[in-house]
Amino acid sequence: QLSVSLGTSYDTDDGTHIMSLTMCFAQLSGMNDNYTLREVKPVRLEPVSKRRYTSVAASPCPNSGRLFRTADGFCNNILRPSWGQSLERFKRYVKADYSDGKGAPRIYSRSKLCRKEPWLRPRRCLLPSARTVSINVHPPKKVTAEHSVMLMQWAQFVNNDLTATAIQQPEEGVSPCCKNTKKIHRRNQGCFPIPIDPADRFFKTECLNFVRSRAISTRITRTNPREQQNLLSSYLDASNVYGSDQDTQDRLRGDNGRMRTSARNLLPKGRDGDCIRKNAPFCFDAGDDRVHVFPGLTALHTAFVRYHNYIVDDLKQHNTGWDGDRLFQETRKIISAILQRITYTEFLPEVLSDATMNKYKLKEGNNNYQYNISVNPSIAGGFATAAFRFGHTYIPILMVIDDKEVPSRELFNNPQFIFTSLKSVVENTLSDPAQLRDRSLSEEITDHLFETAMGSFDLVAFNIQRGRDHGLPSYNTFRKFCNLPEATEFNSEQFDQTAQKALEKTYRSVDDIDLFPGVMAEQNEKGSILGPLFNCILGQQFSDLKLGDSFWYETTDSRRGFTRDQLKAIKQVSLSQILCQVFDLNRIQKNPFRHKDKKVRCKKLTGLDLRPWYEH
Ligand code: HEM
Numbered sequence: 001q002l003s004v005s006l007g008t009s010y011d012t013d014d015g016t017h018i019m020s021l022t023m024c025f026a027q028l029s030g031m032n033d034n035y036t037l038r039e040v041k042p043v044r045l046e047p048v049s050k051r052r053y054t055s056v057a058a059s060p061c062p063n064s065g066r067l068f069r070t071a072d073g074f075c076n077n078i079l080r081p082s083w084g085q086s087l088e089r090f091k092r093y094v095k096a097d098y099s100d101g102k103g104a105p106r107i108y109s110r111s112k113l114c115r116k117e118p119w120l121r122p123r124r125c126l127l128p129s130a131r132t133v134s135i136n137v138h139p140p141k142k143v144t145a146e147h148s149v150m151l152m153q154w155a156q157f158v159n160n161d162l163t164a165t166a167i168q169q170p171e172e173g174v175s176p177c178c179k180n181t182k183k184i185h186r187r188n189q190g191c192f193p194i195p196i197d198p199a200d201r202f203f204k205t206e207c208l209n210f211v212r213s214r215a216i217s218t219r220i221t222r223t224n225p226r227e228q229q230n231l232l233s234s235y236l237d238a239s240n241v242y243g244s245d246q247d248t249q250d251r252l253r254g255d256n257g258r259m260r261t262s263a264r265n266l267l268p269k270g271r272d273g274d275c276i277r278k279n280a281p282f283c284f285d286a287g288d289d290r291v292h293v294f295p296g297l298t299a300l301h302t303a304f305v306r307y308h309n310y311i312v313d314d315l316k317q318h319n320t321g322w323d324g325d326r327l328f329q330e331t332r333k334i335i336s337a338i339l340q341r342i343t344y345t346e347f348l349p350e351v352l353s354d355a356t357m358n359k360y361k362l363k364e365g366n367n368n369y370q371y372n373i374s375v376n377p378s379i380a381g382g383f384a385t386a387a388f389r390f391g392h393t394y395i396p397i398l399m400v401i402d403d404k405e406v407p408s409r410e411l412f413n414n415p416q417f418i419f420t421s422l423k424s425v426v427e428n429t430l431s432d433p434a435q436l437r438d439r440s441l442s443e444e445i446t447d448h449l450f451e452t453a454m455g456s457f458d459l460v461a462f463n464i465q466r467g468r469d470h471g472l473p474s475y476n477t478f479r480k481f482c483n484l485p486e487a488t489e490f491n492s493e494q495f496d497q498t499a500q501k502a503l504e505k506t507y508r509s510v511d512d513i514d515l516f517p518g519v520m521a522e523q524n525e526k527g528s529i530l531g532p533l534f535n536c537i538l539g540q541q542f543s544d545l546k547l548g549d550s551f552w553y554e555t556t557d558s559r560r561g562f563t564r565d566q567l568k569a570i571k572q573v574s575l576s577q578i579l580c581q582v583f584d585l586n587r588i589q590k591n592p593f594r595h596k597d598k599k600v601r602c603k604k605l606t607g608l609d610l611r612p613w614y615e616h
């Protein structure tokens with residue numbers, strides 16, 4: 001079923017090849033025959049984050065005059081300039097757990113039961129296949145949520161501002177991965193295929209191809225184990241709109257501070273192989289290359305490029321002395337601030353409990369934001385590889401577009417409806433329900449992800465396998481990190497009865513439970529759609545992203561922040577109002593994340609008052 005052609009690859013400094021996940025999937029699924037990789041620039045082998053300056057004077061970062069964010073996040077922290085910069089390593093909240101202590105995936109059970117004959121050397125048991133965990137612990141169930149598909153889309157849009165893991169290409173001769181099933185568990189190389197049971201409900205192959213994430217360093221030891229690399233600036237800085245490096249930013253920029261667009265004010269034309277182009281005239285270009293993954297996501301990218309241009313056009317009229325650079329940077333700063341504010345004041349309260357919002361100081365303050373230069377704003381593995389993947393549970397089974405039901409499997413990576421029916425995509429992203437946040441996930445993503453004639457994938461199995469690839473410790477280890485009691489038995493009270501049974505059927509030991517299934521199986525915390533461990537990991541990461549960002553929108557540093565009046569104006573804007581404005585809607589829910597919320601006339605919502613930016 002899966003015959004794989006790996007196409008072109010790019011050599012980096014160290015001779016390995018990297019690409020992002022979408023590219024990898026596109027290739028593995030044979031999405032496009034003439035698929036070629038976007039050029040990947042040579043990558044620093046060693047992160048420079050060990051470098052620490054003890055004084056502002058010694059730091060290479062400017063610290064006077066009017067300051068704007070760099071494209072890649074460099075120098076946001078003037079003493080640790082590479083913290084949060086694109087191409088840096090993921091940080092870890094909990095020490096890595098590799099099966100060889102260095103970099104081989106976590107594959108062995110803690111259980112001692114696998115010695116068949118007592119006189120022989122005990123044999124270590126393997127963990128269950130990630131596909132088996134997916135089938136047993138995350139079966140499909142059709143229950144819709146009070147939340148709209150827009151909540152799922154915002155989560156993904158934010159995610160694509162924060163994290164994209166660099167993927168290694170399998171070595172020549174090793175690919176396709178599945179040809180080497182015999183030794184799969186012992187490999188510390190590019191391939192780590194997911195075994196499939198012959199009785200699998202859907203897949204008829206022996207295994208699913210899986211390419212390991214790129215190791216940031218080739219010098220791996222027990223004290224310096226394998227680490228993964230984030231291709232994005234980790235800051236919530238609208239890098240999904242503007243790119244995570246200067247070249248991408250330059251490519252996306254138009255004249256006079258504007259962003260480039262294409263006919264009918266859509267995103268600019270990108271490279272042919274970046275999407276399924278069957279019925280679309282072209283693929284788009286955007287700050288993050290996963291822009292086509294779902295129509296609502298493409299719509300949000302379109303929304304913020306349009307909004308950028310709207311602001312630039314207004315400021316240009318009033319500040320005739322500003323050149324294109326100034327117009328661009330001032331607007332980019334407003335857009336990043338609005339993205340931060342929507343995320344922390346509109347989105348997070350929908351998913352985290354009030355207690356978590358308070359504990360991690362995630363609520364908007366009153367002129368009392370304190371930047372903390374010793375907080376590392378990089379993304380943690382446990383967040384990217386498990387916790388923030390909670391959004392996958394929300395992916396709908398279908399979407400209504402132009403009054404027709406379209407199964408999600410036909411929407412992945414397919415931009416055709418953006419060209420034909422953008423307004424309908426937006427309206428239905430707002431009014432269609434998301435799937436309920438529970439441990440079940442739809443077959444659209446567990447059997448039919450990125451489906452083509454060549455085959456398809458299981459996203460849940462990938463989440464679990466990715467965790468093992470990254471040496472992510474088990475669920476219980478993270479419970480300990482969060483000061484939560486560890487599960488000692490499968491019938492621990494944080495799981496409901498059916499989840500207990502599913503976990504027990506799948507794992508030999510409670511200490512084997514992978515983070516993703518464990519956290520997904522937890523019962524929700526009061527006032528949250530997520531359990532306590534989710535609340536802790538997400539709370540901690542969003543706290544780091546806020547306290548460790550010297551350009552945080554509420555900063556009182558006059559060189560990096562806004563004036564009082566500007567901030568006041570920013571605090572009037574809402575996601576609903578922006579969507580109304582850029583898509584010319586008539587009515588919308590005040591809360592775009594709840595599909596049943598009462599709709600109001602768009603005219604009633606307050607927009608961004610740009611007068612505080614006018615220079616006269
Ligand atoms: C239409 C919906 C979506 C599809 C088809 C999709 C697909 C994928 C795929 C294929 C991966 C890579 C898996 C791997 O090999 O490790 C991934 C990663 C990820 N997804 Fe999704 N996803 C969707 C929505 C979401 C949503 C709503 C969220 C919520 C926040 C989310 C969060 C993540 C995260 C955090 C990662 C890891 C990113 C990285 O560091 O590389 N995804 N997704």
Ligand SMILES: [Ca+2]
Pocket residue numbers: 161162232233234235236237238239240
């Ligand atoms: Ca970013």
